[in-house]
Amino acid sequence: MILTEDFSYYFRCFPRISDYDIYCFTYDNRYLLPELAGQHDLPQYCFSILPSSGEMIRIVKGESGYYPCNRGGISLENIRVKVDTKNQMRSITRAQEEAMLAGSLFGWDTPAANPWKYDMDGKPRPLPPKKDKPVR
Secondary structure: OEEOOOEEEEEEEEEEOOEEEEEEEEEEHHHHHHHHOOOOOOOOEEEEEOOOOOOEEEEEOOOOOOEEOOOOOOOHHHHHHHHHHHHHHOOOOHHHHHHHHHHHHHOOOOHHHOHHHEOOOOOEOOOOOOOOOOOO
């Protein structure tokens, strides 16, 4: 294995008589490393903030919608801290939280319900630049 800043390269070789095939698998580290760390699985539930009202909500994996949970009268300024604390206690990343929020609002089969679509801060990852086709 060769690990660079942006990519990981895995080599596979089948040394048999008259068959010396070597395969090189290239992986983008933005997607591979979180996957290897187990950060792409969705938790059973998490806490988040409802974008329309700013209230704290509980999201259950696979269910559409959410459960309001601002029972303690938490001020809007402290909700982000409370949500982050509750999720960190369960080792839930911001990427997982954003994917859960998108899944509950737009459907669990949408691409936005995949944690690898978000960076560590919960911001959507930019699409890779399109490569121009060679002119023939």
